[in-house]
Amino acid sequence: MGTHQLTTINNSDTFEDSICDLFNHLESTFTYKRFGKNGHNQKGIDVFSTEKDCAIQCKKKDLSRKDLLIKKEIFNDIEKDVNKVINDDLKVKIDKLIFVSTYKDHPEIDEFCEILKEELNTDFEIIYWGWDTLESKFLANKELLNKYWSNFIIKTDSKETHFKRNLDLKKKIAKDFGNWLNDSQANRKLRSRILLRAFDGTQYPDENEPDEFGQYSWFRAEIKSLYHKGMEFIIGIDEIQVFEDYTWDFTSNDNEPKGELVNVAKVGQINFSDIIDYDIDGDEYYMFPHVFCKFIHKGTPFENIYYYNLDKTYEYFEIKDKRK
Numbered sequence: 001m002g003t004h005q006l007t008t009i010n011n012s013d014t015f016e017d018s019i020c021d022l023f024n025h026l027e028s029t030f031t032y033k034r035f036g037k038n039g040h041n042q043k044g045i046d047v048f049s050t051e052k053d054c055a056i057q058c059k060k061k062d063l064s065r066k067d068l069l070i071k072k073e074i075f076n077d078i079e080k081d082v083n084k085v086i087n088d089d090l091k092v093k094i095d096k097l098i099f100v101s102t103y104k105d106h107p108e109i110d111e112f113c114e115i116l117k118e119e120l121n122t123d124f125e126i127i128y129w130g131w132d133t134l135e136s137k138f139l140a141n142k143e144l145l146n147k148y149w150s151n152f153i154i155k156t157d158s159k160e161t162h163f164k165r166n167l168d169l170k171k172k173i174a175k176d177f178g179n180w181l182n183d184s185q186a187n188r189k190l191r192s193r194i195l196l197r198a199f200d201g202t203q204y205p206d207e208n209e210p211d212e213f214g215q216y217s218w219f220r221a222e223i224k225s226l227y228h229k230g231m232e233f234i235i236g237i238d239e240i241q242v243f244e245d246y247t248w249d250f251t252s253n254d255n256e257p258k259g260e261l262v263n264v265a266k267v268g269q270i271n272f273s274d275i276i277d278y279d280i281d282g283d284e285y286y287m288f289p290h291v292f293c294k295f296i297h298k299g300t301p302f303e304n305i306y307y308y309n310l311d312k313t314y315e316y317f318e319i320k321d322k323r324k
Contacts, residue, residue: 033047078112101128109130194289265308
């Protein structure tokens with residue numbers, strides 16, 4: 001199965017209806033229904049099932065805002081609604097209170113639910129399902145896909161299709177980036193600059209705040225070469241010390257080096273599968289090529305990072321990190 005992405009549901013009533021349908025399907029029941037509507041005293045819940053002793057609160061979020069703001073808002077929502085359930089004399093017996101959201105899954109929200117349960121000593125579990133979880137559940141149900149995403153078509157990508165797509169992309173990149181790839185490293189200078197961008201990033205060009213991994217959704221790099229699975233980019237220059245047994249470590253200002261000092265380029269490898277597309281001309285902000293990628297490797301597009309020697313005419317050598 002290929003990678004699919006459902007658009008989030010933007011209407012609050014439709015979102016709650018879809019959650020009723022989803023949980024009725026998942027738990028093989030017809031007892032999940034909406035607990036009133038906007039304007040009613042919903043006492044902290046939107047959907048419930050008396051048979052399953054489960055209540056659900058639906059949180060449709062404006063995803064155009066900063067992640068930090070959305071996450072903080074969800075923390076506040078969960079705490080406020082849990083206190084409503086406790087203090088507003090809810091007559092429905094519940095063993096689980098599930099918060100579902102159009103915002104993504106996040107471990108900090110899961111941890112917050114656990115902490116809140118302990119602090120308030122609730123009789124019910126507090127659980128969070130973000131859009132990643134909901135999407136996987138909806139994708140497994142054709143009936144719900146037809147009902148809420150009638151224009152969505154699942155396409156199965158065979159290995160042959162995937163292989164051909166990557167091979168075609170490699171040929172296209174080799175042609176379009178020929179002026180960069182075929183020029184010597186010494187002659188490239190500024191002309192080899194590339195802007196790497198998350199294809200689904202929302203910060204460019206006005207801001208560039210790091211994510212939870214401390215990584216950025218767009219940054220400059222220097223194109224280096226193609227490799228058998230994708231493109232290579234120089235993303236930094238480091239100084240290391242290589243020891244007699246060919247292990248190595250980064251140099252430190254705190255200690256005297258104990259090995260041979262070597263300047264190395266830090267090279268990131270991006271798989272063709274993680275390259276969505278590119279714009280060879282750039283835009284009015286950065287007038288050099290933009291490569292749009294999936295930033296799925298701990299906040300980066302790089303499936304692998306290695307170092308190579310800058311002091312020996314770009315000669316490759318295998319180096320092993322002494323810290324491992």
